Amino acid sequence: SQELEQSPQSLIVQEGKNLTINCTSSKTLYGLYWYKQKYGEGLIFLMMLQKGGEEKSHEKITAKLDEKKQQSSLHITASQPSHAGIYLCGADMDSNYQLIWGAGTKLIIKP
Amino acid sequence: GAGVSQTPSNKVTEKGKYVELRCDPISGHTALYWYRQSLGQGPEFLIYFQGTGAADDSGLPNDRFFAVRPEGSVSTLKIQRTERGDSAVYLCASSLWGRELRSYNEQFFGPGTRLTVL
Numbered sequence: 001s002q003e004l005e006q007s008p009q010s011l012i013v014q015e016g017k018n019l020t021i022n023c024t025s026s027k028t029l030y031g032l033y034w035y036k037q038k039y040g041e042g043l044i045f046l047m048m049l050q051k052g053g054e055e056k057s058h059e060k061i062t063a064k065l066d067e068k069k070q071q072s073s074l075h076i077t078a079s080q081p082s083h084a085g086i087y088l089c090g091a092d093m094d095s096n097y098q099l100i101w102g103a104g105t106k107l108i109i110k111p
Numbered sequence: 112g113a114g115v116s117q118t119p120s121n122k123v124t125e126k127g128k129y130v131e132l133r134c135d136p137i138s139g140h141t142a143l144y145w146y147r148q149s150l151g152q153g154p155e156f157l158i159y160f161q162g163t164g165a166a167d168d169s170g171l172p173n174d175r176f177f178a179v180r181p182e183g184s185v186s187t188l189k190i191q192r193t194e195r196g197d198s199a200v201y202l203c204a205s206s207l208w209g210r211e212l213r214s215y216n217e218q219f220f221g222p223g224t225r226l227t228v229l
Binding site: 035040042048090092098099101 | 115142151152153154155156159161166167202204208216217218219220221222223225
């Protein structure tokens with residue numbers, strides 16, 4: 001079973017629309033990392049959240065960590081074709097070196 | 112500055128053969144990780160190096176898998192007697208974890224090696 005659940009598994013969105021991807025854990029997270037992966041490429045770091053209630057934004061992407069530090073959301077505003085790819089959340093659950101990963105959300109942007 | 116590089120980018124081999132996958136981390140990164148990623152899944156942890164030593168190899172699936180990092184920089188993942196189930200993308204990542212006093216661990220990933228065992 002996955003320690004980190006990501007939803008949805010895949011998402012098809014019309015260009016220009018907003019979307020949200022969720023990452024949920026049954027345990028308290030010490031750190032939550034969002035990465036993006038394109039086919040044939042490695043993972044590109046997007047954002048990292050550590051504090052309950054924390055929110056970070058970069059360009060049109062906003063990531064939030066809930067107060068309980070068990071759920072994070074990634075929100076994309078006015079989606080563009082460049083946003084297409086697989087979004088992965090990784091979590092530090094024991095404040096150590098190892099990250100536990102979700103299965104990823106595949107995002108397709110329809111022109 | 113150069114990122115994490117991995118060679119080869121693709122490797123096709125026959126069942127039973129031996130393969131080596133190479134990872135060149137970011138200069139100065141003491142921590143190095145190997146992951147395996149199957150289609151539609153997140154990365155699966157294999158092994159973690161801190162410097163030259165394998166600090167945690169609990170993710171290696173069996174004794175056919177072995178990894179080294181003799182000089183604390185480049186690492187090689189070695190797979191003996193490959194099986195079809197070993198087919199996956201093998202990802203390498205490096206970070207500053209352990210070198211600096213920090214509470215977070217941003218890992219920098221290479222592009223991966225796609226291994227296909229026929």
